[in-house]
Amino acid sequence: MAILDQYRTQLARLGDEQRLRRLIPRTGLDFSSNDYLGIAGSGALDGAISEALDRGVPVGAGGSRLLRGNHPEHEQLEAEAARHFGAESAIFMANGFTANCAIFGNIPDRHDLIVHDSLIHASVHDGMRLGFAAKASATHNDPQAFDDAITAWRNGGGKGRAWIAVESLYSMDGNFAPIADLAEVADRHDAFLVIDEAHAAGVFGSGGRGLSEDLANRENVIRLVTCGKALGCEGALVLAPKIITDMLVNRGRGFIFSTAPSPLMAAAVRASLRLLETEPERQAALHRLIAIAGECLAPCGATVTGSQILPLIIGDDGETMRTATRLQAAGFDVRGIRPPTVPKGTSRLRISITLNIDAGAIAKLAEALA
Numbered sequence: 001m002a003i004l005d006q007y008r009t010q011l012a013r014l015g016d017e018q019r020l021r022r023l024i025p026r027t028g029l030d031f032s033s034n035d036y037l038g039i040a041g042s043g044a045l046d047g048a049i050s051e052a053l054d055r056g057v058p059v060g061a062g063g064s065r066l067l068r069g070n071h072p073e074h075e076q077l078e079a080e081a082a083r084h085f086g087a088e089s090a091i092f093m094a095n096g097f098t099a100n101c102a103i104f105g106n107i108p109d110r111h112d113l114i115v116h117d118s119l120i121h122a123s124v125h126d127g128m129r130l131g132f133a134a135k136a137s138a139t140h141n142d143p144q145a146f147d148d149a150i151t152a153w154r155n156g157g158g159k160g161r162a163w164i165a166v167e168s169l170y171s172m173d174g175n176f177a178p179i180a181d182l183a184e185v186a187d188r189h190d191a192f193l194v195i196d197e198a199h200a201a202g203v204f205g206s207g208g209r210g211l212s213e214d215l216a217n218r219e220n221v222i223r224l225v226t227c228g229k230a231l232g233c234e235g236a237l238v239l240a241p242k243i244i245t246d247m248l249v250n251r252g253r254g255f256i257f258s259t260a261p262s263p264l265m266a267a268a269v270r271a272s273l274r275l276l277e278t279e280p281e282r283q284a285a286l287h288r289l290i291a292i293a294g295e296c297l298a299p300c301g302a303t304v305t306g307s308q309i310l311p312l313i314i315g316d317d318g319e320t321m322r323t324a325t326r327l328q329a330a331g332f333d334v335r336g337i338r339p340p341t342v343p344k345g346t347s348r349l350r351i352s353i354t355l356n357i358d359a360g361a362i363a364k365l366a367e368a369l370a
Contacts (some may be wrong), residue, residue, distance in 0.1 A: 018317035019338050028333040030356040031365060034171075036203050036308050037282045038355030039232025039272060048271030049264060057267055061260035066249070069260030077266040078237070084273050085209055085225065086216030087239035091248055092269070094261050096198050096226035097123040099236040102252035103194060103222065104165065105130030107244070111160030115149045117141065119173065121196060124165050130253075133163070140170075143181040150189045162191035168211040169200040172342050172350060174309030176200075179212050186220055194222045202230025203308055208276040208283060227265075231272040235261045286355055289362065293353045296362050300369035302351055311337075312349040312369070320347035330368050 014020040026033075039045065052073070061069035074092050081090040093099040104127030108114055112133040116124055118140045128135050136153065138145035150162045164186050166177045179195065186193040197210035205213040208230065215221045219241050227235040238245060248255055275282070286308060294304040302310040314320040317338045324336035327349075338347045353362070 018321060024328075026333060028328060028331040029361045029365070030333055030354055031351050031361075032333045032335045033352060033354055033356065034199065034229035035232055035356060036199075036230040036286060036352075036354050037208075037232065037275075039230070039275060039282075041356070042232070044275060045232065045268050045271050048268055052264055052267035057263050059262055059264050061263055063260065064256065064258060065260045066256060071260070071263035071266070073263040073266040073270070074260065077270050080270055080273055081225070081237045082239065084207065084277070085223070085237075085239050086213065087223065088217060089240060089242035089245040091238050091240075091245040091255070092261060092266060093236045093238065093248075093252075093255055094258055095228065095234065096121075096196070096224060096236040097126075098254040098258065099224055099226075099238050100124050100196065101127040101130060102248055102254040103224070103238065104128050104133075104163075106251040106253060107131075107247055108133035108163050109160065111158075112163060113150065113153045113158055113160065114163045114165055115146050116165040117167065117170075117177070119167075119170050120165055121167060121171070121198075124196070133160075134158070141175065141177055143178055143185050146182065147185045147188070150185070150191065154189075162186075162189050164191055164193045165196075166194070167196040167198065169197075169204070169307055169309070171199045171309060172311065172337060172348070174303065174305035174307045174311055176211060176305075176307065179215070183215055183218075183221070190220075192220050192222060194224070196224045198224065198226040198229060199307075199309065201225040202272075202276060203283065203286060207280070227269045227272065231269060231276075233268045233272055234265050235269060237269075282355060286353070289353050289355070289357070289359065292359050293351070293362050296366040297351065297369070300366055302349075302369075308353040310351040310353070312351060314347055314349065315345055317347045320349065324349060327365075327368060332365050332368060334365070 063069035078090040100123035110132035114133050115136045115138050118137045136149040168177050195212045201210045202208035204211050223239040225237045227233040290308050298304050302312040320336040327334045334349050337350045
């Protein structure tokens with residue numbers, strides 16, 4: 001039908017540019033997931049789910065949290081998460097994308113400024129589009145650039161609150177934010193610092209508390225922990241002063257107008273938090289594999305980051321995807337990443353180290369890459 005022609009044209013153009021995306025099944029050794037601690041498919045949460053079902057926890061919430069969807073499992077998770085991560089308050093949301101949209105789309109007002117890292121996640125960009133605050137991009141991991149942006153805004157008449165938006169560990173580059181320096185910038189300008197710990201929670205910090213655990217209970221710090229990565233579940237926890245979580249309950253449209261997450265998933269996340277405390281050997285084992293991966297994959301061109309994410313920059317979109325396809329055919333689930341997810345000219349293999357593989361698998365991947 002002619003009504004679909006414009007979309008056929010758009011998809012064909014993406015194909016010509018080597019940027020057409022397709023869903024492919026999960027096969028081969030896991031070098032692509034965010035299941036860093038190997039919890040998602042390990043069966044470690046089966047008992048918690050069974051026990052929750054036995055005591056009548058429903059699969060569905062039945063409504064938004066402000067209607068009948070607020071279940072005791074949600075509230076127990078929030079209390080336990082606040083204690084674990086050292087925050088005054090926590091609120092459980094559907095996922096990290098929804099949480100970032102709620103934070104940046106609904107709390108800063110039209111008089112405020114949001115300064116974001118140039119590599120910040122797409123969900124923050126979408127959140128900023130939903131809101132009315134002014135926006136400025138800062139050079140990646142450059143605290144002075146954040147300081148300069150806020151100073152320029154103030155000098156230009158900016159009267160509201162400044163917000164600094166960063167990730168503690170960047171998911172495509174695998175590098176770490178200078179959190180302590182950014183906190184100093186936030187303090188100097190009486191600004192909020194919002195830290196997305198999506199890829200660091202569970203992996204770094206005592207008990208998997210993330211890279212910003214030292215800032216846990218500060219009034220100007222908001223932290224986001226997603227539950228679908230190292231925690232092996234689903235959802236997201238916003239950790240913040242209670243006044244901020246109360247604002248999300250009252251203003252966060254993704255919270256107010258969405259069916260609540262499954263109470264059964266809240267029970268699973270509670271069990272994951274207990275695993276972080278009772279099985280520290282998972283974290284230790286992952287860090288041993290990270291060190292091995294650095295030694296094995298650096299000679300193949302991978303960037304050793306010190307994190308569980310090792311990018312191998314190829315540059316050309318087509319060659320990146322052909323390389324990924326060859327690796328997948330050889331039994332390695334390695335995915336190619338292209339623009340707009342990463343900047344033009346930096347297409348890459350994103351190699352992820354998890355407890356779903358072992359040192360032998362890493363050595364075999366290095367052989368295949370070589």
